[in-house]
Amino acid sequence: MDRRNSPQSPQAVVDAFDQGRLTQARQLAGMTKKDLAERIGVTPAAVGQYETGMSRPRPDLVPRLADALGVPPAFFLLGRPHGRLDGSISHFGSPRSTRAYQRAKAAAFVEQVWELAHALERQVRLPHVVLPGLSGDEVHSGVEPPGDPAQAARALRRLWGLGTGPLPHIVRHMEAHGIVVVLLPPDEDSVTVDAFSTSRLPRPIVVLTANRCDDVHRYRFTAAHELGHLVLHGDTASGDVRQEREADVFAAEFLTPRDSILPELPVRLDLRRLVELKRTWGVPVDSLLYRCREVGLISDSAASRAHQRLKTLRDQPGFAAEPISGHPDEQPVLLHRAFELAVSQTGLTMELLATQLAWPVSRVRELLDDRRPALRPVP
Structure with a gap:
């Protein structure tokens, strides 16, 4: 030849x-x-x-x-299938500090995440996407999300059958309902990016970054924030400050439903009590302070003083950050588990998958994060 x-x-x-x-x-x-x-x-x-x-x-x-x-x-x-994505329509957790080339790089990364998921779905059935109002190639609820962020959070809890109490983990619930969650490998361009997400591809994708992995509570709130974008802002362009506030309201209500958390909040400012609630509900103390101010238990000035006090306590027991490495249930596993199942059922190898994608093997290994929702071989 x-x-x-x-x-x-x-x-x-x-x-x-x-x-x-x-x-x-x-x-x-x-x-x-x-x-x-x-x-x-x-x-x-x-x-x-x-x-x-x-x-x-x-x-x-x-x-x-x-x-x-x-x-x-x-x-x-x-x-080869190419999940083309415009970075301007992905939602970024820190939109003002994310430069155009970083958005483009993030969009290209998400494209590859979708391509990897698509390649694995040829051999493994991933969980159906269950999000209000989401349509496309996946089964969806057919329920339109309420316009109010807090109502939308409560509606999603009901749809996913989560009740009204603390959530032991959030990333697992997202993956179990068809959302691909991945950790962005750290580099100099991801330092200013907290997270980003998109529902413009056939399967919604949330990317969490290294600068949230040092504190599991901030990480959980960030994941819930991006979930809020998927539910509330799937068809709108990103970069709107109002959208970021709405996603914060969604995250607070999703993680700490107002009617459930209100009876547990201290009637006077008590940081030690808020630390106890942080452990129970798995949210940052800052979020609980916001809740206290929101319901009128503390004034704006008291909340501001409390935030300043928190800065001096960051290294103290109870206030120190807890890395997600100690919380395996919050680490994404969907793609890795899909690969493991494909290996056992079809004999797929890392090298064969890399050849199908036309990627270096190292790139496949990088995206198949090594951790561990219900999967079945395609009949």
């Missing part, structure tokens, strides 16, 4: 070049067009033309592109 036209030869890649894959790989690498152009010896305008489809790279540039972006040459081939 002529090696120039073999399935993954540079010429074959050029003949079936997918410009969207080039954009995805560049954004994942956190590179500008200028950065990539300098790496492969062309102009930024040329890279722009490759990404818009106005022209294709020469065959001799394919290995350089692959090397610069850390992907196999087959990554650029047409034909």
Whole structure:
């Protein structure tokens, strides 16, 4: 066979070049067009033309592109499912501090998470998505979410059968109802990003980041905040401060239903009592202070003084942060468990999955976080 036209030869890649894959790989690498152009010896305008489809790279540039972006040459081939996502419509937990290139990188990451989930779903049946108002390829409740965030939180608790008491874990409930939750591998671009989520792909995805993993209570509130975005803001553009406030209200009500938490709140400011409630309900003391102020138990000035006092107590017993490493039920497991089941049922290997995705094996291993909702082989 002529090696120039073999399935993954540079010429074959050029003949079936997918410009969207080039954009995805560049954004994942956190590179500008200028950065990539300098790496492969062309102009930024040329890279722009490759990404818009106005022209294709020469065959001799394919290995350089692959090397610069850390992907196999087959990554650029047409034909694989591509979950295209616009970063402007993903919800970010710290929208003001998230720059455009970080949004693009995060969107490309979510695309790959969906592609991995899609590849696994060919062999393993993941839980159905159960969210009010969500439609698409998944079974859904058909129930429209209430417009009020607190009402929406209560409605979701009822839909998921969670009652009105403390939730021992939240990530497990999200995964059990079809939401893919993943941890973003830490790097310099994720430092200012708390979390992000999208329901614009066939399966909703929530990404939690390293700067929330040091405190399980803030981490749980962040997960509930992103769940609020999925329920309340799936069809709207992100970046609205009002949306962030609504997601906070949703998270507070979802984790600490007002009618349940109100009788337990101290009638006067008592940080030690709030620490006890933090342990029971699994929420930050800051959130409980907000609850106290919201229901009129403490004044705005008292809440402000309490927040200042909290800063001086962060290293004290009861107030110190607890990393999620000590809380395995809050660590995402859905994709890893799906892979394990596929291995046992079909003989899938990490290498075969990487070949199907046209990713480096290291990338598959990175996204298949090693932890442990009900899965069944596809008949």
